[in-house]
Amino acid sequence: xxxxxxxxxxxxxxxxxxxALGARLKTIHVMTGMPPRQVQSLFFPDAHTIxxxxxxxxxxxxxxxxxxxxxxxxxxxxxxxQLRSHGLTAVEALILAYRTYxxxxxxxxxxxxxxxxxxxxxxxxxxLASAPTLTVLTCPGCGCEFIAAVGTIIHPGEPCPFCKLLExxxxxxxxxxxxxxxxxxxxTARQLGMLALFHKLSPGAEGDNPAE
Ligand SMILES: [Zn+2]
Numbered sequence: 001x002x003x004x005x006x007x008x009x010x011x012x013x014x015x016x017x018x019x020a021l022g023a024r025l026k027t028i029h030v031m032t033g034m035p036p037r038q039v040q041s042l043f044f045p046d047a048h049t050i051x052x053x054x055x056x057x058x059x060x061x062x063x064x065x066x067x068x069x070x071x072x073x074x075x076x077x078x079x080x081x082q083l084r085s086h087g088l089t090a091v092e093a094l095i096l097a098y099r100t101y102x103x104x105x106x107x108x109x110x111x112x113x114x115x116x117x118x119x120x121x122x123x124x125x126x127x128l129a130s131a132p133t134l135t136v137l138t139c140p141g142c143g144c145e146f147i148a149a150v151g152t153i154i155h156p157g158e159p160c161p162f163c164k165l166l167e168x169x170x171x172x173x174x175x176x177x178x179x180x181x182x183x184x185x186x187x188t189a190r191q192l193g194m195l196a197l198f199h200k201l202s203p204g205a206e207g208d209n210p211a212e
Contacts, residue, residue: 012042014091019043021098021113024051030127031091031117056115059122059133062147067168068178070147070161072111073119076101078145080120081136090127094120105179123147139163 002010011032018028025036025044032039044050062073079100083093098116102109121128123136135150139160146160159167169175 014095015039016043017095018113021095022051023113023117024055026055027114027117031094051114056112056118059118059129061115062119062134063149067161067164068175069110071165072101072105073115074144074146074161075104076111076116077119077123077134077136077147080123081145084124090120090124110178119147142166 011034015028015032015034018031019039023031025039028034028039028043029036040047040050062070065073076097079097080093083096084090088096094116097120098113101111101116118128119134120126122134123132125132133150134147135152136145137148137152137154137160138145139162140154140156141159142163144160144162146162148154165175165179
């Protein structure tokens with residue numbers, strides 16, 4: 001059984017990792033239970049480095065976002081879903097899913113840690129959400145996992161965000177620039193696609209070093 005001390009150390013460790021990923025004080029507070037003032041004094045000694053501005057709110061954002069943003073969100077959502085099914089806690093799964101997302105795109109990252117936190121809340125029905133309103137489904141066309149509203153019925157032949165991305169990849173320079181690891185998204189490697197990339201990264205493979 002973990003002691004109170006173990007749990008406290010783990011919360012500190014998570015808070016440090018979240019702060020390094022750009023999370024807001026409130027996000028860190030909700031995810032770790034650590035008081036925002038304590039988080040600030042420990043990890044943001046310079047007040048100017050505290051992330052400011054309006055925190056992402058509703059999960060409706062996903063449905064209105066452009067294809068690249070939705071694909072980014074799906075990368076995080078799918079990885080989170082996979083890690084949760086492997087038994088990781090929601091906090092661990094979000095940190096690792098977000099790092100995985102960063103490893104396949106380039107800064108500045110289009111999805112902030114706070115946005116990922118918001119999305120995950122609505123997928124798991126935790127933190128900001130009292131019940132799940134988003135879910136992770138598997139596309140019958142390309143095999144990739146994508147985020148959809150709870151209750152969504154997949155119709156055969158209906159493209160998911162990854163199907164659309166793959167279709168447009170060769171003609172859309174913005175998409176090509178957005179996903180520099182091009183071989184991953186290639187029509188010839190459709191079945192390997194994003195899914196393979198994200199599934200081959202097992203928990204810990206990202207260098208999720210607890211000593212960080
Ligand atoms: Zn698809």
